[in-house]
Amino acid sequence: MTTSADDHTRLPARPRPEPDALSAPYWDGLRAHKLMLQRCRACGRVRHYPRPLCDHCYTFEHDWQEARGEGRVHSWTVCHHAFHPAFKQALPYALVTVDLAEAVRLQAPLRGSDPALLRVDQPVIVDFEDIDDTLTLPCVRVRA
Amino acid sequence: MAAGGLKDRAAVTGVGETAYTRETDRSQLELTLAASLAAIADAGLEPKDIDGVIPYGAGGVVAEDFITNFGLPDLRYSALTPMGGASPVAALQSAAMAVATGVANHVLIALGRGSIAGGRITSRLAAMPQMRLVGEFEMVQGCNAPAQFYAPMARRHMALYGTTVDQFAEVAMTCRRHAQRNERAMMRKPMTRDDHHASRMIAEPFRLFDCSLESAGAAAVIVSAAERAPDLQQRPVYIGGVAEGHPDSPSAITQRPDMTRFGLARAAPIAFRMAGVDHGDIDVAQIYDCFTWVVICQLEDLGFCAKGEGGAFVEGGRIGLGGELPVNTHGGLLSEAHIAGMNHIVELVRQLRGECGERQVADAEVGLVTGFGDLGDGAVAIMHR
Numbered sequence: 001m002t003t004s005a006d007d008h009t010r011l012p013a014r015p016r017p018e019p020d021a022l023s024a025p026y027w028d029g030l031r032a033h034k035l036m037l038q039r040c041r042a043c044g045r046v047r048h049y050p051r052p053l054c055d056h057c058y059t060f061e062h063d064w065q066e067a068r069g070e071g072r073v074h075s076w077t078v079c080h081h082a083f084h085p086a087f088k089q090a091l092p093y094a095l096v097t098v099d100l101a102e103a104v105r106l107q108a109p110l111r112g113s114d115p116a117l118l119r120v121d122q123p124v125i126v127d128f129e130d131i132d133d134t135l136t137l138p139c140v141r142v143r144a
Numbered sequence: 145m146a147a148g149g150l151k152d153r154a155a156v157t158g159v160g161e162t163a164y165t166r167e168t169d170r171s172q173l174e175l176t177l178a179a180s181l182a183a184i185a186d187a188g189l190e191p192k193d194i195d196g197v198i199p200y201g202a203g204g205v206v207a208e209d210f211i212t213n214f215g216l217p218d219l220r221y222s223a224l225t226p227m228g229g230a231s232p233v234a235a236l237q238s239a240a241m242a243v244a245t246g247v248a249n250h251v252l253i254a255l256g257r258g259s260i261a262g263g264r265i266t267s268r269l270a271a272m273p274q275m276r277l278v279g280e281f282e283m284v285q286g287c288n289a290p291a292q293f294y295a296p297m298a299r300r301h302m303a304l305y306g307t308t309v310d311q312f313a314e315v316a317m318t319c320r321r322h323a324q325r326n327e328r329a330m331m332r333k334p335m336t337r338d339d340h341h342a343s344r345m346i347a348e349p350f351r352l353f354d355c356s357l358e359s360a361g362a363a364a365v366i367v368s369a370a371e372r373a374p375d376l377q378q379r380p381v382y383i384g385g386v387a388e389g390h391p392d393s394p395s396a397i398t399q400r401p402d403m404t405r406f407g408l409a410r411a412a413p414i415a416f417r418m419a420g421v422d423h424g425d426i427d428v429a430q431i432y433d434c435f436t437w438v439v440i441c442q443l444e445d446l447g448f449c450a451k452g453e454g455g456a457f458v459e460g461g462r463i464g465l466g467g468e469l470p471v472n473t474h475g476g477l478l479s480e481a482h483i484a485g486m487n488h489i490v491e492l493v494r495q496l497r498g499e500c501g502e503r504q505v506a507d508a509e510v511g512l513v514t515g516f517g518d519l520g521d522g523a524v525a526i527m528h529r
Contacts, residue, residue: 015270015284016284018280049277049280049399074296075300075303077347079292079346079347080345083266083291083292087286087288095285095292097296097403105398107281108285119303120303
């Protein structure tokens with residue numbers, strides 16, 4: 001089993017994103033605790049996950065906009081088995097698929113609530129978790 | 145080419161497989177070659193007669209391996225259909241096109257899985273290019289395997305349509321009952337609903353007994369031009385209709401507009417129209433069963449019932465031997481073995497030849513086989529004797 005650079009933690013290394021030029025603004029945004037989404041410069045459509053071309057007007061040029069950070073539960077799963085050893089200590093954990101207000105989806109872990117209370121269409125807000133100095137991931141919380 | 149263009153232009157003329165086991169000392173290539181030799185012999189052909197090859201894209205066996213090991217004198221056609229568990233049935237379409245157009249006469253489709261010790265599902269998937277976006281955005285937060293990719297689809301289906309875990313259990317128990325009549329099956333111990341519900345949770349709503357097996361072994365089929373098939377050793381099983389379909393947002397289920405509908409929903413009407421048969425004509429169906437719920441969703445996408453009615457459809461013994469639509473008569477990926485659905489094609493051919501002994505569907509004339517793979521790709525073939 002491989003271990004991370006932080007060998008004192010004795011935790012296996014978690015899989016990390018390998019951003020490219022197309023996705024780097026998303027990951028840079030998370031580090032600044034902003035959820036950034038790609039938007040077509042021609043027709044204004046928001047798209048996610050990042051890709052080169054707008055499938056509506058076939059324009060390559062795009063901007064990035066900060067999402068409102070609000071959405072509703074589309075679906076979810078609660079994981080009880082770790083298929084990667086890095087996540088074993090986190091079990092059980094819920095992964096929520098969120099319909100963002102910008103009409104794209106986000107998948108992120110649930111924090112602060114019992115997963116048994118999750119329902120389709122439940123309002124949630126996006127929050128951020130600093131994993132280490134270079135990686136921040138989104139998480140979601142049920143809106144009070 | 146019109147919708148009926150491939151109708152009865154190709155036939156499966158040979159099938160073969162190795163033993164299916166949990167572990168193996170044999171390499172993926174060795175297993176694949178062994179199953180291929182069995183299929184070639186079953187057809188009454190010699191290896192040198194093979195002039196087309198479609199290997200399984202995932203795992204490293206390539207067409208060149210068959211030229212090298214079989215001494216093929218004139219390989220005219222090779223292709224890959226990289227659609228995960230939809231690959232074998234999608235390969236039937238590619239093979240049928242190759243023999244219908246005269247590009248090749250006898251196409252070998254072969255799929256093997258070697259030892260799982262060095263390559264469990266998580267590490268295999270992370271290396272696949274079609275998983276690139278899932279790798280970057282989802283695997284990093286603990287969504288690493290198909291059980292976790294597909295569970296939200298099943299959860300939403302339950303929320304929208306009232307599908308229940310008892311209905312999941314019906315699929316698992318049906319496959320297990322069928323496996324008990326199949327000496328090749330890996331899992332033959334009886335399974336009750338309580339057994340299903342007591343199996344450990346993997347990714348809600350999927351329990352262990354909702355998940356398919358990890359297996360070693362190989363299976364292969366020969367697709368021949370229809371005009372050559374009657375001269376061979378076995379009764380031909382004709383491909384009446386075949387199609388592949390891809391869902392919206394094939395690279396991430398998370399972003400799919402309707403995550404309860406697969407690519408199969410696009411392929412099914414094409415295949416039925418091509419074959420010129422109705423759902424009531426299907427005597428037996430081998431439905432890709434990587435997870436119990438995936439069978440339920442495909443029965444809807446195939447049109448055997450409306451969207452949302454798949455759960456009720458599998459109740460009451462309808463999909464068991466003796467039922468209205470016997471499904472996975474070999475035990476499927478859930479109880480026979482996970483040979484990525486190549487074993488489903490082999491079983492359908494054997495059913496239509498009438499070779500299945502105590503699990504034979506009486507007078508089976510027309511049958512159907514599906515594949516489901518990666519993040520929602522689908523394929524279906526309707527075959528008849």
